[in-house]
Amino acid sequence: MHEELRLDNQLCFRLYTVSRLITQAYTPFLCQLGITYPQYLVLMVLWEQDSQPVNDIAHRLVLETNTVTPLLQRMEKQGLVKRSKGKEDGRQTLVSLTKKGKELEEQAFNCIPSGMGQRMDPCQLSLEDYAQLRSKIDTIINKLK
Amino acid sequence: MHEELRLDNQLCFRLYTVSRLITQAYTPFLCQLGITYPQYLVLMVLWEQDSQPVNDIAHRLVLETNTVTPLLQRMEKQGLVKRSKGKEDGRQTLVSLTKKGKELEEQAFNCIPSGMGQRMDPCQLSLEDYAQLRSKIDTIINKLK
DNA sequence: ATTATTTATATCGCGAACGATTTAATGCGT
DNA sequence: ACGCATTAAATCGTTCGCGATATAAATAAT
Numbered sequence: 001m002h003e004e005l006r007l008d009n010q011l012c013f014r015l016y017t018v019s020r021l022i023t024q025a026y027t028p029f030l031c032q033l034g035i036t037y038p039q040y041l042v043l044m045v046l047w048e049q050d051s052q053p054v055n056d057i058a059h060r061l062v063l064e065t066n067t068v069t070p071l072l073q074r075m076e077k078q079g080l081v082k083r084s085k086g087k088e089d090g091r092q093t094l095v096s097l098t099k100k101g102k103e104l105e106e107q108a109f110n111c112i113p114s115g116m117g118q119r120m121d122p123c124q125l126s127l128e129d130y131a132q133l134r135s136k137i138d139t140i141i142n143k144l145k
Numbered sequence: 146m147h148e149e150l151r152l153d154n155q156l157c158f159r160l161y162t163v164s165r166l167i168t169q170a171y172t173p174f175l176c177q178l179g180i181t182y183p184q185y186l187v188l189m190v191l192w193e194q195d196s197q198p199v200n201d202i203a204h205r206l207v208l209e210t211n212t213v214t215p216l217l218q219r220m221e222k223q224g225l226v227k228r229s230k231g232k233e234d235g236r237q238t239l240v241s242l243t244k245k246g247k248e249l250e251e252q253a254f255n256c257i258p259s260g261m262g263q264r265m266d267p268c269q270l271s272l273e274d275y276a277q278l279r280s281k282i283d284t285i286i287n288k289l290k
Numbered sequence: 291a292t293t294a295t296t297t298a299t300a301t302c303g304c305g306a307a308c309g310a311t312t313t314a315a316t317g318c319g320t
Numbered sequence: 321a322c323g324c325a326t327t328a329a330a331t332c333g334t335t336c337g338c339g340a341t342a343t344a345a346a347t348a349a350t
Contacts, residue, residue, distance in 0.1 A: 004258035005250065007189045007205065011275070012167040012182075014282045017207045019160040020307075021289040026157065027308095037157075038336065044152045055298060060152065062162045067337050069300055074335075091298040091345045105150065113149035122288045125281065130156070133281050136274055137159045143267045144166040165337075172338095183306065200328060212307050214330055219305075236315045236328040 025119045029112050033104055039075055040108070042068070043097075046081065047105045051096040053086060062145060080104070170264045174257050178249055184220055185253070187213070188242075191226065192250045196241040198231060207290065225249070 007013055023037045030040055038061075045060050046052065058068040072095055075081045080101040086092030125133070152158055168182045175185055183206075190205050191197065203213040217240055220226045225246040231237030270278070 001193070002250070002254045002258075005189055005192060005254060007186065007193065010189070011279065012164070012171065013186060014279065014286065015160055015164040015167060016182075018282050018286050018289075019157070019164040021207070021286060022157040022160060024308090025289055036335065037161075041152065041158060044150055044155070047150060048146070048152065053298080054300095061158075062166070063336095064338060065299060066301080066339080071336075073300095086298090089298080089346075093299065105147065109147045109150060113147075119289075120285070123285050125284070129281055132277065134156065134159065136270065136278050137163050139270070140265070140268050141159065141163050141166060144163075144170055144264075169338090181305065198328080199330095208306095209308065210329055211309080211331080216306075218330095231328090234316075234328080238329060 026112070026116065029115050032111065033107055034078070035080070035104070038071055039080070042071060042075065043080065043101060043104060043108070046095065046097050046101065051094055053092040053094055055092070057095060062141075075101075171257070171261065174260050177256065178252055179223070180225070180249070183216055184225070187216060187220060188225065188246060188249060188253070191240065191242050191246065196239055198234075198237040198239055200237070202240060207286075220246075 003009065026037055026040070030037060033040075035043070041061055042057060045057050054065055054068055054072065057072075058065045061068065072081060072083060072093075076083055079098055082096050082098055083093050084096070086094050148154065171182055171185070175182060178185075180188070186206055187202060190202050199210055199213055199217065202217075203210045206213065217226060217228060217238075221228050224243055227241050227243055228238050229241070231239050
């Protein structure tokens with residue numbers, strides 16, 4: 001039995017699990033808005049800055065366009081975003097929020113931060129814990145990216 | 146602009162990203178073994194304790210059986226595991242390692258810990274950092290589970 | 291200018307995740 | 321023993337994630 005191959009010693013397994021569990025915790029709130037977690041991420045990117053090419057969105061989310069394109073197509077079908085050809089660069093597809101997509105920001109703001117706060121409350125993470133966790137993960141992300 | 150909805154303030158997004166990036170870092174090593182990351186997780190569970198019902202494996206991996214069953218079916222097709230009906234409880238499907246599945250442990254041991262160690266090296270995480278990260282994530286996992 | 295190369299998206303195929311439903315075996319109450 | 325709820329897996333449908341490839345526009349090279 002190799003200690004290095006024990007599941008309990010795997011950082012990656014922990015991160016994979018916690019990522020799924022937190023996403024699941026989001027689900028009931030996102031359901032009310034009729035969106036999925038990856039769609040929520042796209043919306044957050046667009047709420048910060050509307051009308052971006054597919055590439056910029058993908059880059060911001062550290063995803064490939066072959067993941068983001070179908071995601072955006074589904075979001076367009078739901079009426080959350082509009083996709084249009086770039087005028088200066090004809091290769092680009094510019095993605096912008098529809099009225100419905102914009103309106104979701106207020107709805108998200110009203111239920112998600114408070115709801116998720118409550119959900120994470122029993123974890124008893126101090127702001128300091130939180131900041132530490134954040135910075136260590138950022139280190140890993142930046143080195144692997 | 147709501148600060149709470151900024152992508153950069155989202156713990157979940159970080160965890161989701163880092164999880165994907167580390168999984169991607171595993172990929173070249175796992176490719177040599179002809180397996181995927183979730184398949185590697187299943188193998189680790191079985192290397193620790195061979196011949197387990199689907200439910201126990203799923204529980205250990207914090208996954209549902211509707212994720213694990215197809216995963217195991219693919220692994221059976223590849224000759225990594227064998228699936229057989231439980232004798233005492235006819236509802237169970239017992240999963241056990243084939244010769245090939247057992248042999249992969251040595252191969253994994255030979256390339257993965259060292260290879261991934263190198264890959265994670267530039268992150269400069271001390272053993273202490275690592276332990277802290279681990280315990281905080283465990284706290285979250287246990288509360289959400 | 292014409293061709294070659296790079297860049298931006300899109301398409302395709304497969305393996306996960308997961309909610310919802312189904313099937314089959316077990317256990318429980320009467 | 322009988323019916324009924326419970327439990328273990330499996331199946332189904334949809335969305336992701338991603339390697340590989342295709343398409344088309346822009347840019348560089350000759």
